[in-house]
Amino acid sequence: MPVTDLTLQQYLETRGRLVDEALDRSLPPESQPPEIIHRAMRYCVFAGGKRLRPMLVLAGSETCGGNPTQALPVACAVELIHTYSLIHDDLPAMDNSDMRHGRPACHVAFGDAIAVLAGDALHALAFALIASAADAVGAERTLLVSRLIAESIGTDGMVGGQVLDLLGEEGRTFPAGRAPSRIPRADMVREIHLRKTGRLIRASVLSGAMLAGADDRTVTALGRYGERVGVAFQIVDDILDVIGEESAVGKRLGSDAARSKLTYPIAFGIERSRQIAAALTGEGEAAIADLGPRGRILRELAEYLLARER
Amino acid sequence: MPVTDLTLQQYLETRGRLVDEALDRSLPPESQPPEIIHRAMRYCVFAGGKRLRPMLVLAGSETCGGNPTQALPVACAVELIHTYSLIHDDLPAMDNSDMRHGRPACHVAFGDAIAVLAGDALHALAFALIASAADAVGAERTLLVSRLIAESIGTDGMVGGQVLDLLGEEGRTFPAGRAPSRIPRADMVREIHLRKTGRLIRASVLSGAMLAGADDRTVTALGRYGERVGVAFQIVDDILDVIGEESAVGKRLGSDAARSKLTYPIAFGIERSRQIAAALTGEGEAAIADLGPRGRILRELAEYLLARER
Numbered sequence: 001m002p003v004t005d006l007t008l009q010q011y012l013e014t015r016g017r018l019v020d021e022a023l024d025r026s027l028p029p030e031s032q033p034p035e036i037i038h039r040a041m042r043y044c045v046f047a048g049g050k051r052l053r054p055m056l057v058l059a060g061s062e063t064c065g066g067n068p069t070q071a072l073p074v075a076c077a078v079e080l081i082h083t084y085s086l087i088h089d090d091l092p093a094m095d096n097s098d099m100r101h102g103r104p105a106c107h108v109a110f111g112d113a114i115a116v117l118a119g120d121a122l123h124a125l126a127f128a129l130i131a132s133a134a135d136a137v138g139a140e141r142t143l144l145v146s147r148l149i150a151e152s153i154g155t156d157g158m159v160g161g162q163v164l165d166l167l168g169e170e171g172r173t174f175p176a177g178r179a180p181s182r183i184p185r186a187d188m189v190r191e192i193h194l195r196k197t198g199r200l201i202r203a204s205v206l207s208g209a210m211l212a213g214a215d216d217r218t219v220t221a222l223g224r225y226g227e228r229v230g231v232a233f234q235i236v237d238d239i240l241d242v243i244g245e246e247s248a249v250g251k252r253l254g255s256d257a258a259r260s261k262l263t264y265p266i267a268f269g270i271e272r273s274r275q276i277a278a279a280l281t282g283e284g285e286a287a288i289a290d291l292g293p294r295g296r297i298l299r300e301l302a303e304y305l306l307a308r309e310r
Numbered sequence: 311m312p313v314t315d316l317t318l319q320q321y322l323e324t325r326g327r328l329v330d331e332a333l334d335r336s337l338p339p340e341s342q343p344p345e346i347i348h349r350a351m352r353y354c355v356f357a358g359g360k361r362l363r364p365m366l367v368l369a370g371s372e373t374c375g376g377n378p379t380q381a382l383p384v385a386c387a388v389e390l391i392h393t394y395s396l397i398h399d400d401l402p403a404m405d406n407s408d409m410r411h412g413r414p415a416c417h418v419a420f421g422d423a424i425a426v427l428a429g430d431a432l433h434a435l436a437f438a439l440i441a442s443a444a445d446a447v448g449a450e451r452t453l454l455v456s457r458l459i460a461e462s463i464g465t466d467g468m469v470g471g472q473v474l475d476l477l478g479e480e481g482r483t484f485p486a487g488r489a490p491s492r493i494p495r496a497d498m499v500r501e502i503h504l505r506k507t508g509r510l511i512r513a514s515v516l517s518g519a520m521l522a523g524a525d526d527r528t529v530t531a532l533g534r535y536g537e538r539v540g541v542a543f544q545i546v547d548d549i550l551d552v553i554g555e556e557s558a559v560g561k562r563l564g565s566d567a568a569r570s571k572l573t574y575p576i577a578f579g580i581e582r583s584r585q586i587a588a589a590l591t592g593e594g595e596a597a598i599a600d601l602g603p604r605g606r607i608l609r610e611l612a613e614y615l616l617a618r619e620r
Contacts, residue, residue, distance in 0.1 A: 028465060028466075034465070034470060034473040034474055034477060036473065036484060036486065037465050037469070037470065037473045038465060039486065040486075041465075084430075085430075088426055088427075088430060091403075091423075091426060093401075093421075093422030093423045093426060094423050094426060108485065109485060109486055110484060110485060110486045111403070111483075111484045111485050111486075112403030113401075113403045113404050113476055113482075114476075114484065114486075116398055116401065116403060116404060116426065117398075117469050117472055117473055119430075120394075120395075120398060120429075120469050121464050121469040121470075123430070123433055123434075124433075124460050124461075124463045124464040124468075124469065125460070125464050125465075126460075127437050127456060127457075127460040128457055128460035128461050130456075131453050131454075131456050131457035131460060132457070134453050138449075139448075139449035139450045139452075139453040140449045142449075142453055143441050143444050143449040143452055143453050143456075144441075146437060146440075146441050146453070146456060147437075147438055147441035147442070149437075150434050150436075150437035150438035150441060151434075151438050153430075153434045154431050154434040154435050154438065155338060155342075155344070155347050155348060155351075155431045155435075156338075158434075159347070159427050159430050159431040159434065160344060160347065162427055163344045163346065163347045163424070163427055164344055166423055166424075167344060167346070172423075173421075174420060174421045174424065175418065175419060175420060175421050176346065176349065176350075176419055176420050176421075176424075
């Protein structure tokens with residue numbers, strides 16, 4: 001069924017199934033030695049995540065006239081990268097979170113060593129999967145996507161955001177010391193979210209568009225959409241950490257405050273944070289207004305992410 | 311100077327300088343925020359490593375008629391991957407090694423959290439660098455190399471070897487339990503080394519050859535060479551851990567035995583391990599005998615690695 005005939009809910013269900021099936025084909029079976037690492041990888045990938053990033057790859061591709069199948073390897077890859085980052089973030093040395101998606105975190109279930117390695121293995125598998133997209137769309141486009149994603153998850157992106165997040169925690173010490181931060185808190189929390197979440201979400205939408213061979217103008221518009229929606233998504237996450245239902249969100253709530261994390265609610269309060277998330281979502285939708293009916297799924301997705309309760 | 315006119319020592323010195331300069335250009339400066347992660351990455355990359363893997367990329371390329379410059383981004387990438395794996399291996403949850411290259415390990419100098427993230431950042435930067443090789447050799451060859459390297463460092467390669475290494479340790483426990491190993495110790499140690507070291511070293515030589523557009527026959531020969539030399543290299547490492555000079559090797563020796571690691575000297579004894587390493591080196595050299603004078607640097611490098619004392 002062409003994407004324009006689907007409701008958002010139908011889109012998320014049908015594409016979610018495609019992604020889950022592709023992830024299942026892409027991950028080594030649990031029975032393959034060394035079993036423990038493959039069990040750990042599957043435990044984390046099939047833990048009930050929302051598959052937001054893969055949805056954005058597919059929607060980015062379909063919005064630009066691509067078919068979902070050709071974008072599936074990259075859709076899986078960004079989900080593996082997201083999963084690896086959660087595993088490493090949850091480690092005792094990092095955020096020390098023992099619950100994720102309503103069950104024990106990877107390091108609790110498999111031990112810290114296997115958790116480090118499961119993250120590393122998912123990271124590597126992601127780039128093997130990205131390379132396999134060349135079978136459908138050719139080496140040129142695939143390589144641009146591989147580079148974009150790699151650059152989005154380094155110190156200028158996801159990992160850099162996690163470092164800033166740690167530096168923003170009150171009371172955390174580092175053996176090598178740290179430069180005293182002269183950045184105002186509002187700028188700091190914006191930078192954390194932009195890098196930690198915004199860059200990979202932006203890269204997800206853009207990857208879909210690039211795989212489909214979108215023109216420069218559309219790529220620029222989708223890039224702006226992805227960045228705004230990505231930061232809004234993280235702000236909503238922070239708000240849910242304060243006011244959400246623990247059973248719905250699936251991790252211990254109030255953990256940001258317990259660790260003195262610098263979040264939007266801390267820097268701006270709940271009400272102002274809600275307004276900022278809504279404004280960013282509006283900017284994201286406006287960025288793709290020119291796409292007309294083609295952009296409907298992406299616009300509805302932005303609204304849906306803003307209103308979610310988990 | 312053409313590669314055929316250089317002694318091995320001249321080759322290692324001139325190419326080592328090229329690699330160090332390229333690594334310096336590729337890593338963000340220490341002054342770039344967030345400074346702590348860039349300091350940690352540089353601390354580990356410029357710690358006095360032997361640059362074996364980048365040398366093999368360049369030698370693989372030059373052996374097949376490529377120039378060293380076009381292979382430099384991939385040469386740097388494999389060194390970054392190797393460095394990331396050492397950082398993660400040294401973590402308290404893994405091998406718990408507090409010294410590396412004669413100074414404090416990354417997690418001792420910067421803390422466990424930054425060490426995890428420095429490894430992750432080097433891993434991501436490696437794939438961004440690989441993608442940049444397309445500027446010189448085109449997207450097709452570059453993408454093949456990206457896929458080969460990604461597949462060589464996952465559970466079928468480097469990470470899988472590290473998992474087997476942990477499983478081979480006596481006394482280590484895992485929350486999720488582990489399948490009792492029915493693999494004989496000799497087979498197990500061979501598999502550990504093949505995956506943990508052999509696969510990335512093989513991928514290094516092969517990457518160089520593929521970047522230079524080598525024919526299938528040459529690629530197969532260099533693949534065999536890389537695998538044999540890679541395993542021999544790790545056996546020599548294990549032997550040096552038992553009988554080397556601590557000041558020369560730069561890490562605490564006897565650590566394998568202290569952790570009841572399964573190594574070649576443990577499984578076969580020192581003398582037999584030496585014979586196996588020499589035999590593998592001979593097989594590696596034989597695999598590229600057909601290359602004639604073109605293969606001289608690779609053959610001499612294999613001999614050099616066998617005879618090294620650090």
